[in-house]
Amino acid sequence: MFQRYIGDRAFYHRVLTVAVPIIVQNGITNFVNLLDNIMVGQVGTVPMSGVSIVNGLLFVFNLCVFGASSGAGIFTAQFFGSRDDEGVRHTFRFKFLICIAISLIGAAIFLLGGSFLIGLYLTGEGDAATAAAVLEQGLKYLRVMVWGFLPFALTNAYASTLKECGNTVVPMTAGITATLVNLVLNYVLIFGHFGAPAMGVEGAALATVISRFAELIIVAGWTHAHREKNPFIVGAYRSFYLPGKLLRSIAIKGMPLLLNEALWSSGMAIMNQCYSTCGLDVVPAMNINSTIFQLTSVVFLSMGNAVGIIMGQMLGAGNTEAEVRDANRKLLAVSVASGVVFGTLLASISGLFPLLYNTTAEVRQLASQLICVNAMLMPFISYTNATYFTLRSGGQTMVTFLFDSCFVWTVCVPLAFCLSRFTDLPIVPLFAICQGTDLIKCMIGSFMIKKGKWIQNLTV
Numbered sequence: 001m002f003q004r005y006i007g008d009r010a011f012y013h014r015v016l017t018v019a020v021p022i023i024v025q026n027g028i029t030n031f032v033n034l035l036d037n038i039m040v041g042q043v044g045t046v047p048m049s050g051v052s053i054v055n056g057l058l059f060v061f062n063l064c065v066f067g068a069s070s071g072a073g074i075f076t077a078q079f080f081g082s083r084d085d086e087g088v089r090h091t092f093r094f095k096f097l098i099c100i101a102i103s104l105i106g107a108a109i110f111l112l113g114g115s116f117l118i119g120l121y122l123t124g125e126g127d128a129a130t131a132a133a134v135l136e137q138g139l140k141y142l143r144v145m146v147w148g149f150l151p152f153a154l155t156n157a158y159a160s161t162l163k164e165c166g167n168t169v170v171p172m173t174a175g176i177t178a179t180l181v182n183l184v185l186n187y188v189l190i191f192g193h194f195g196a197p198a199m200g201v202e203g204a205a206l207a208t209v210i211s212r213f214a215e216l217i218i219v220a221g222w223t224h225a226h227r228e229k230n231p232f233i234v235g236a237y238r239s240f241y242l243p244g245k246l247l248r249s250i251a252i253k254g255m256p257l258l259l260n261e262a263l264w265s266s267g268m269a270i271m272n273q274c275y276s277t278c279g280l281d282v283v284p285a286m287n288i289n290s291t292i293f294q295l296t297s298v299v300f301l302s303m304g305n306a307v308g309i310i311m312g313q314m315l316g317a318g319n320t321e322a323e324v325r326d327a328n329r330k331l332l333a334v335s336v337a338s339g340v341v342f343g344t345l346l347a348s349i350s351g352l353f354p355l356l357y358n359t360t361a362e363v364r365q366l367a368s369q370l371i372c373v374n375a376m377l378m379p380f381i382s383y384t385n386a387t388y389f390t391l392r393s394g395g396q397t398m399v400t401f402l403f404d405s406c407f408v409w410t411v412c413v414p415l416a417f418c419l420s421r422f423t424d425l426p427i428v429p430l431f432a433i434c435q436g437t438d439l440i441k442c443m444i445g446s447f448m449i450k451k452g453k454w455i456q457n458l459t460v
Contacts, residue, residue: 004326004329004330005329005330005333006330006333007327007330011327011330014310015306015310015331015334017168018166018168018306018309018310019302019303019305019306020168021168021169021171021172022163022168022172022302022305022306023298023299023302023303024172024176026175026298026301026302027295027298027299027302028175028176028179028180031179031295034291034292034294034295035183035186036182036183036186036204036207036208037051037287037288037291038356038357039186039187039190039191039204040190040201040204041284041288041356041357041358041359042357042358043190043200043201043358044358045284045358045359045360045363046130046133046134046137047137047200047201048284048287048357048359049134049137049138049280049283049284049287050118050133050134050135050136050137050138050139050140050141050201051137051138051141051201051204051287052283052284052286052287053118053121053122053134053138053283054114054118054138054141054142054145056121056268056269056272057110057117057118057142057269058110058142058145059265059268059269060262060265060266060269061102061106061110061149062152062265063261063262063264063265064102064106064258064261064262064265065099065102065103065152065153065156066156066261067257067258067259067260067261067262068095068098068099068102068254068257068258068261069095069098069099069156069157069160070160070254070257070261070392071250071253071254071255071256071257071258072091072092072094072095072098072250072254073091073095073160073161073164074253074254074257074312074392074393074395075087075091075246075249075250075253075254076088076091076092076160076161076164076165077164077308077309077312077313077316077393078312078313078315078316078457079091079316080164080165080166080313080316081312081313081314081315081316081317082316082317082318085231085232087246088161088165088231088232089231089232089233089234089235089236090242090243090246091161091246091250092157092161092232092233092236093236093240093241093242094242094247094250095156095157095160095161096154096157096236097240098258099153099154099156099157100150100153100154102153103149103150103152103153104150106146106149107146107149110142110146111143111146114138114139114142114143115135115139118134118135118138118139118142119135120273121272121273121276121283122134122135122276122280123276123277130280131280134280134283137200137201138201140200140201140202140205141201141202141204141205142205143205144202144205144206144209145205145208145209147209148205148208148209148212148213151209151212151213151215151216152212152216154216154220155174155212155215155216155219155220158171158216158219158220158223159171159174159175159219161232162219162223162230163305163309164309164312165230165232166309166313167229167230170218170219170222170223171219173218174215174218174219174222175215177214177215177218178211178212178214178215178218179211181207181210181211181214182207182208182210182211185203185206185207185210185211186203186204186207188203188207189202189203189204189206189207190203190204190207191203253395256398256400256401257392257400257401259401259405260400260401260404260405261405262405263405263406263408263409264404264405264408267405267408267409267412267413268408270413270416270417271408271412271413271416271434272286274413274416274417274419274420274421275416275420275427275430275431277420277421278420278426278427278430279427281360281362281363281366282366282427284357284359284363284367285363285366285367285370285427286367286370288353288354288357288359288363288364288367288370288371289367289370289371289374292346292349292353292371293346293371293374296342296343296345296346296378297342297378297381297382299338299341299342300335300338300339300342300378300381300382300385300386301385303331303334303335303338303382303385303386304335304385304386304388304389305389306331307328307331307332307335307386307389307390307393308389308390308392308393309393310327310331311324311327311328311331311389311390311393311394312393312394314327315393315394315455315456315457316457318457321452321455324455325452325455328390328449331386331390332383332386332387332390332449335382335383335385335386336379336382336383336386338382339378339379339380339381339382339383340378340379342378343375343376343377343378343379344375346371346374346375346378347371347372347375347376349371350368350369350371350372350375351368353367353368353371354367354368354371366427366428369428370427370428370431373428373431373432373435374435377435377436377438380438380439380442381438383442383445384438384441384442384445387403387442387445387446387448387449388400388403388404388445390449390454391403391445391448391449391454393454394453394454394455394456395454395456396448396453396454399448399453399454403441403444403445403448407437407440407441407444411437411440412434412437415433415434415437416430416434419433419434
């Protein structure tokens with residue numbers, strides 16, 4: 001039992017080499033996001049609600065960018081494992097082009113339909129004047145945030161390629177620098193320090209946009225300045241030619257990932273809209289809950305990325321099935337253990353964290369209860385996250401599509417819709433029931449891992 005689930009020193013050295021920089025980057029990013037969130041929360045409940053709704057909508061755009069890059073990233077990791085620089089270069093070109101397209105489409109959608117989309121979350125019981133004020137604050141925030149779409153997407157194209165090629169330190173450094181820039185500018189622009197105007201939510205958005213440009217400059221600048229370490233970038237822009245065979249392979253294996261991220265994130269947005277019908281207090285409470293959950297889930301979410309990278313490299317390098325299975329089993333054990341540890345931590349601070357916000361006692365109490373629900377489910381969520389990246393590493397994108405977004409749309413969304421519209425169930429048990437569906441995904445994921453169809457080398 002010990003040997004099956006616990007690796008040796010060399011195994012954990014490899015895991016930590018890949019995972020730690022991702023954990024550090026994501027940890028600092030989420031910690032700064034937490035501070036940003038608290039700063040906006042100090043302005044008041046109404047601005048916090050407006051920003052929360054918009055960030056929930058922008059989450060769909062962010063995951064579409066992530067999904068588009070990840071589709072090609074499956075091949076990037078395996079091309080790197082087989083030492084095929086030309087293959088890595090082609091996948092980078094694909095990421096670059098599709099990220100630009102998604103940025104332009106996303107900006108058009110949010111600029112034209114922002115008012116309608118935000119309004120969907122303001123249908124719960126509460127004061128009409130408060131709802132109108134939340135809408136106004138959300139639109140102010142959104143109109144500035146769209147300027148950060150393109151730098152965010154291009155940074156993702158560069159950073160994901162570097163990570164899949166084993167270089168996680170530079171994206172980490174760029175991410176840390178960007179979040180520190182964001183934090184300082186938030187302090188200056190939200191509250192109007194050092195002679196700057198107090199811009200409120202617009203200041204928060206402007207700080208984010210500037211930080212995204214800073215991150216892009218660092219990542220892209222380092223990549224081009226160190227061509228010997230990044231041979232894929234040599235000649236990457238001489239043409240935008242993509243081999244038809246590879247393009248078809250990315251379309252077949254990768255497009256399900258883009259659709260998956262788009263459908264999953266939009267499903268999450270719809271579920272949050274269902275939760276919001278339980279009252280206007282739910283919106284700020286859900287914001288507080290999601291902020292601390294994102295921070296405490298950094299380790300197991302980063303482990304998911306590490307699982308995908310390590311499995312992809314092993315498959316591309318031609319490791320045996322027994323070696324791949326053994327490494328994957330131990331990686332899953334690490335992911336679950338991190339979920340247990342940080343779930344316990346999350347439960348221990350559930351009553352204290354909401355006190356940091358300038359909001360009502362009712363919102364704080366509701367947020368504390370929602371945090372406890374997530375804490376109990378964190379070990380199961382960490383397992384499903386690791387199984388998702390495992391299946392994806394071997395190109396089983398259609399399986400992950402069914403496992404992830406189809407499950408959300410056929411089970412979670414209808415469940416949330418029916419419980420919120422046709423019952424008087426309060427938000428806490430409603431949220432617990434909907435989140436508890438991850439237990440079903442645990443069983444499905446375990447079954448798919450054991451079948452082993454994901455163990456395939458895509459580079460041959």
